[in-house]
Amino acid sequence: MKIYTKVKDLQKDLMAYSKFGKSIGFVPTMGYLHEGHQKLLNEARKENDIVVLSIFVNPLQFGPNEDLDTYPRDFARDEQVAKVSGVDYIFYPSVEEMYPKTPCVKVFVTGKSDVLCGSKRPGHFDGVVTVVTKLFHIVQPTRAYFGLKDAQQAAIIDSLVADFNFPIEIVKVDIVRESDGLAKSSRNVYLTEEERQEAPLIYKGLKQLKESVAKGQMNPFDLKQALCTFYETNLHGQIDYVEILSYPDLKPISTLIGQTALVAVAYKYSKARLIDNVLIQGGKETK
Numbered sequence: 190m191k192i193y194t195k196v197k198d199l200q201k202d203l204m205a206y207s208k209f210g211k212s213i214g215f216v217p218t219m220g221y222l223h224e225g226h227q228k229l230l231n232e233a234r235k236e237n238d239i240v241v242l243s244i245f246v247n248p249l250q251f252g253p254n255e256d257l258d259t260y261p262r263d264f265a266r267d268e269q270v271a272k273v274s275g276v277d278y279i280f281y282p283s284v285e286e287m288y289p290k291t292p293c294v295k296v297f298v299t300g301k302s303d304v305l306c307g308s309k310r311p312g313h314f315d316g317v318v319t320v321v322t323k324l325f326h327i328v329q330p331t332r333a334y335f336g337l338k339d340a341q342q343a344a345i346i347d348s349l350v351a352d353f354n355f356p357i358e359i360v361k362v363d364i365v366r367e368s369d370g371l372a373k374s375s376r377n378v379y380l381t382e383e384e385r386q387e388a389p390l391i392y393k394g395l396k397q398l399k400e401s402v403a404k405g406q407m408n409p410f411d412l413k414q415a416l417c418t419f420y421e422t423n424l425h426g427q428i429d430y431v432e433i434l435s436y437p438d439l440k441p442i443s444t445l446i447g448q449t450a451l452v453a454v455a456y457k458y459s460k461a462r463l464i465d466n467v468l469i470q471g472g473k474e475t476k
């Protein structure tokens with residue numbers, strides 16, 4: 190496994206592989222790797238000749254009052270996880286390497302970003318598509334792997350690739366959870382002991398919603414009300430949003446019948462904002 194901190198060095202090595210027709214699987218992350226990231230890496234390992242992992246806490250996608258400075262980082266540990274996951278190259282650039290000067294050209298999201306995290310974190314997805322565009326140009330992968338934990342991000346990346354004609358296959362990977370149902374996240378370390386104990390109820394609420402749908406409840410308004418009531422009654426943090434939208438278009442819907450619907454939650458604890466979701470296909474869960 191090789192570690193690169195410079196764009197030019199990585200590109201030079203990867204170009205040699207592309208020339209020989211080898212496929213490159215790419216997993217972009219912000220590090221502090223867990224089993225969710227590892228699932229993406231495993232998928233990439235299965236489907237490609239070379240696996241490239243990037244670790245970069247991208248300042249552009251953090252708002253002024255967000256957790257850029259305190260975002261958990263542990264490169265030595267990540268290196269070990271990458272090694273056991275069969276990574277060939279880690280790209281671990283500095284902020285200066287990725288953004289050496291004020292850019293003359295920027296990438297902006299013009300759709301799918303006025304809802305969910307996009308509406309709560311202004312500029313977040315502009316930062317995401319900017320860094321992903323740069324990383325795609327640097328790595329030039331055959332396939333890139335994104336988790337459905339960030340379902341809105343995955344939908345926006347699909348549009349980025351389609352709108353800008355990136356010759357890259359986007360592979361979406363299901364959410365990996367702790368045994369008690371909590372979605373794995375680098376930010377789970379911010380939770381207090383009490384918060385960690387009750388946080389699995391976020392997914393429990395989503396599962397109950399799915400059961401209501403299976404019993405025939407197809408009205409998104411009523412489903413959302415019931416989910417909010419469950420959270421208000423059982424959790425001690427704060428709902429940031431609960432939304433039911435079409436997927437991947439992220440538009441409001443009046444029924445779940447015949448739709449692929451995303452039920453997405455953002456929940457705020459004292460130091461952690463957690464997100465989770467389920468996808469429901471035509472009244473049935475997709476995974």
Ligand code: AMP
Binds near residue numbers: 224226335374
């Ligand atoms: P991050 O390091 O949080 O930017 O995440 C990097 C990638 O890993 C993104 O595509 C995420 O959606 C994905 N990811 C994060 N957590 C999970 C999880 N629990 N299950 C599956 N994918 C995940």
